[in-house]
Amino acid sequence: MIHQFKNNGFNIVLDVNSGAIHVVDDVVYDVLEIYEENSTEQIIQKLSEHYDEEELKEALEEIQELIDQEMLFTKDEYEDYIFDFSKRPTVVKALCLHIAHDCNLSCKYCFAEEGEYHGQKRELMSYEVGKAALDFLIANSGSRRNLEVDFFGGEPLMNFDVVKRLVAYGREQEKLHGKNFRFTLTTNGTLVNEDVMEFANREMSNVVMSIDGRKEVNDRMRPFPKGAGSYDIIVPKFKEFAKSRNQENYYVRGTFTHHNLDFAKDVLHLADLGFEQISVEPVVAQPEDDYAITQEDLPKLFDEYDRLAAEMRKRNQLGKTFNFFHFMIDLEGGPCVAKRLSGCGSGTEYLAVTPTGELYPCHQFVGNEDFLMGTVFTGIENKDLQTEFKSCNVYSKEKCRKCFAKFYCSGGCAANSFNFHGSIHDAYDVGCELQKKRIECAIMLEAAKAQEL
Template sequence: MGIKLNVIEHNLHQVQVDAEQMLFHIPTSSLFAQDELTSSILGALRAGADSRDHVQSALAGRFAVADIDEALQDLLALQIVGDGSPLSSDVLPGGVTKTALNTVVLNVNTGCNLSCTYCYKEDLDKPSAGKRMAAETAIASVEMLLEQSPDEERYSVVFFGGEPLSNRPLIEYMVDYCEKRFAEVGKQVDFIMTTNATMLTEEIVDYLNRHRFGLSISMDGPKAIHDKNRITVSGQGTYEVVRRKAEMLLSRYDSRPVGARVTLTRGTTEVEEIWDHLINDLGFAEVGFAPVTSGDISSFNLTPEELVTLFANFKALGRRYLQAALQGVNIGFSNLHQLLTDIHEGHKKSLPCGAGLKMLAVDHKGDLNLCHRFTGSSLPTFGNVHGEVDNASLTQFLSDRLDRSNTGCQTCRIRNLCSGGCYHESYARYGDPQHPNYHYCDLLRDWVDFGIEVYARIMSSNPDFITRHIVPRKVH
């Protein structure tokens, strides 16, 4: 009878796209068009065939024996079919032993000139009380990056706040320092900043343009939506000033595309309306949506019903993305674009993001935080740039997150695209940054299925879109 065979169901997911069946290989996040022979083998095994001989007998007369054997070998190699041999793990064996830092986030000022009602920053201060990072701390942060990961080819320095432009002198000092310092060691450096735009002037925009900053503008959409939460310290809406500043920026900035970052809170699910305003009325290159589901102030969290509506609206905008992509046009829907990038490149995320592994955030005191969302929180830090990086605690934290035992993540079909979700969201919702974000698993699984369908349709009808708009995304 031979070796017993079985389908490893948690390693594959099948998605029907019109007449074609797609097979999503979960361990590698790779997508294949499933041919008739593969479908027949999987069907036979699921129907009770449990050996090579049984499969060949079930498919006799339809396929050549040699073709069946070759296809079975491929499925065994992919661990879609098992023969009793131990399965390789999706995650790093032995955990994380070394980080590969290439990004440092400098929290240059805790002060902000706005008072956005939903802000997650636990160390946020009013402008007069802002704690500014000293140049010595910023320099030590960059040197820490080079010392920890001297072999990286390219590094990123991110300026964050509060409102980072409220400490403009430090930004300009560090740009000058970094351009000289990284050139000395033959490395490249990128500068990144998220800003509320209110402090932008033509002079500042031209400066940022000369140094090719990657810019993201926090803006929530049309006036009625934006002014609900993005207000001044005195409680006034900021839409009019942000719109004027954004239009000035977009008319002058040509070194890199500028994106808008939208925060979606309770009562706000109008994805298409927001996208249309930011892309077509204002001219942003892309729009990324950040739904609030685990904020410290629960009244801002989207309700379960609103989350269902939100993902339905994501799919509605996604269908517009698809129609434009079939015509060779990228309409700048970042959430879907990133998902397609992950599918195309076969991203296998053992961890939810680069926090701790490729990126650390430095607060005004020099303490090293998992990411910018944790500065000022009660989560223990991982050393200080004026002392040492606590690599032992950092790698242990990351290794603990790799452990998917006793969680639904272990066999989930999107485990290598989601990896349990955002650390800070888990921390805010469950009090534990290691806890999986279970509250929208089903919605995310459906969203990934939608992404697989969109990707398959683009590859079938206009693969040049992938070549032109997905592959170059990594190029600066």
């Protein structure tokens, strides 16, 4: 299977199964469009109005060489592998600790409902529950050495003292069990101060700072409960935070909605503020929400991604580089095959922990009792649910099987699939279309870099 597309002046051909990327001329591009359904004679006849016979024969020879080198039309040899992989023993390697089911902002699109999570009461995680969560992670991590813990909310800094105590406990356990904790923090920034920055820079491998971009965009969707905007409070703090981390190991992360389909302006606004690690993602919302992304919005958003990619290419040439999370792609190796086929590991390798110690497949399932898996005190009790998540991969989803993006998006988000289709083995359609466009832009940028070397 191959995928062809044009982007910012490049004719690009992706061989899906090998991952090989080819930047080709018009002749090869046009030949490939009809290659599989036509004989050599038919191809020459159909394209003779546009190219002479010698050009076409040369293009056909070039294509055949790539096929012989297993760089075009390669076979999919991964399906048997992933089903064997799904039978593996379960090892937990990451937890999302809901350290605070409470928040001091009132973001309009928040899936966590300001920390209430589908009716769960607002509360803070105790040190004892957090300690039991770390013990659970260590006990269920098998021989895996590197473990990840994200302090999440609500707003985690509303429970900062417990965060500090749990990090200290984790560091003690590292030495006893031969483990290495990679702690991360996701924050809305309102409570960030010098103590928080100093601690995070010492202990947090990554920090995610939530901001949606331009002041009017951010303040419309991320206000305080009484309506005041958060932009003016968080921007100086985030700029200092990013600088203190040497512009590494952090992301400013935003969400764009139907109200700012020109989201590239928000990405560039953040870059112009001096941030070098940026993620601005589409909101996931039900159609009845006035800010939801719709199918009708897609053409505008495709153009916007193209515009952003072109501007990033221009800035790269001027030495004004910044990273945009959704355009970051590794064409040389990337994640291991299993990860590329099965995704984030929700419900198996990755779990979310509520303030009372309940275990869910990920933060987006928290509060849905059908997805309660157990507790940090009793372990995984719903083994059938765990097995279902283990079997979730690009081959269990009919929409993914013939999709060129499957080895890059890994089948998409299980929670989004469930929320829109009632099954984790489906795919969120609007999200899929946007993901495919982002992958094309990312490949184009890598092609441009290679050409400019």
